[in-house]
Amino acid sequence: MPQLARRTDAAYLDFVEGFRAYILGNGANFEQRLNDALVAEGEARGAALVDPGEISELVRAWPLGRLRDRLARTQQEMKWHAIRRSFDEQRAGLRAELERWDTSGPGRLLLDPDFVYPPYLNVHFHLQPGGYYKDELSGFLYHYGTKVFFRGDNDRDELHEKLVGLVPGPADGRVGRVLDLACSIGQSSTAFKRRYPEAEVCGIDYSAPMLRVAHRRAAMLGDDVTFAQRLIERTGFPDAHFDLTFAFIVFHELPLRIIHETVREAARVTRKGGMFAVYDFAGSREMSPFQRYHRWFDARHNGEPYSQDFCDCDFARILRDNGFEVAAAPVGKRSGGAGYMANWFATRV
Ligand SMILES: C[S@@+](CC[C@H](N)C(=O)[O-])C[C@H]1O[C@@H](n2cnc3c(N)ncnc32)[C@H](O)[C@@H]1O
Secondary structure (H helix, E strand, O other): OOOOOOHHHHHHHHHHHHHHHHHHOOOOOHHHHHHHHHHHHHHHHOOOOOOHHHHHHHHHHOHHHHHHHHHHHHHHHHHHHHHHHHHHOOHHHHHHHHHHHHOOOOOEEEOOOOOOOOHHHOOOHHHOOOOOOOOOOHHHHHHHHHHHHOOOOOOOOHHHHHHHHHOOOOOOOOOOEEEEEOOOOOHHHHHHHHHOOOOEEEEEEOOHHHHHHHHHHHHHHOOOOEEEEOEOOEOOOOOOOEEEEEEEOOHHHOOHHHHHHHHHHHHHHEEEEEEEEEEEEOOHHHOOHHHHHHHHHHHHHOOOOOHHHHHHOOHHHHHHHOOEEEOOOOOOEEOHHHOEEEEEEEEEO
16 A cells, blocks of 8 residues: 555544544444434334434434534545545656556556446545546555545455455365456455465456556565456356356445346356355345434435445345355344445355
8 A cells, every 4th residue: 555645644544544433433322322312213103213214314303413424424525635635746656656567467457448437337436536437546545545444454455355264165165266346456356366376366347547556456465366447247258257256345336237237247257156255235124223324324425326225125136036046144244344244155056
């Protein structure tokens, strides 16, 4: 991860990381306090609150709810403002750094000069300035942004290595090719390469700036991974090409139509007996009233316009309908800064 321009920038972002932990964790305890109030309100009305519109009206009528929302939005703006300003000051140097690594190995960077970005991708996810692809430094911004976001779980790829380590391999143990869908800066891809050193590992993403950072990172670490600019719903790989296909926190950023297309594509490229492992937000049905509110808020005020649809869909059913067997119902759990997470480990049948 590149250094920030000044030590005061790093100190400021350390503060933002702590501020974020305080607001979203047990310090200010907003979640517990607001959830208790929502549960009490449900009891008073004789039925648990489930409708996000109804819940949001209540939360926004309470001063505590409005305070929490303002702080949640503000820490996100503080974070991106500071990161962008600090990398802007080093723009020329970072551009040269990317150019230097583009053609160095190990590993390969395959960008498509004719790539057309589909309109549904034109979103500033989590308020990242320039979104995922409009700034040539998007990959660097994202890396530092997720360092702050994951609150200590992303300083040295800790979260990615843990999650990749928990993926059950195919039952026959055969792992010759791994596909990391929407790999961003390739942290899961390199974790897979370390777990299966003999396998060909390929990370795909639509964002060229992300892939350039992914390639630079992997090459600096000495990991032989291929990074290619492709859509996850139309990968272009042959049928049954991969033993293990993986997707970490991308499905909640896709419109419902693309969710369906991506699962269909994963089923096409994963061989019979192969594994499709997905980590993402837990479904609405497993959420507390406050967690439902948090989704509603994120969709409107934190650059997550499609996440509600993902949480409301029956993802296990979509997997089954496309030829996967899902071993067990996903279990929602807290994970770093990522909120309420779940996993789906699906075998291609
Ligand atoms: C939240 S990040 C995913 C994190 C990543 N999987 C990891 O392991 O850190 C979302 C990524 O998905 C990519 N993406 C979103 N929709 C995509 C699509 N339809 N095709 C390819 N990449 C996509 C974005 O460019 C971005 O890099």
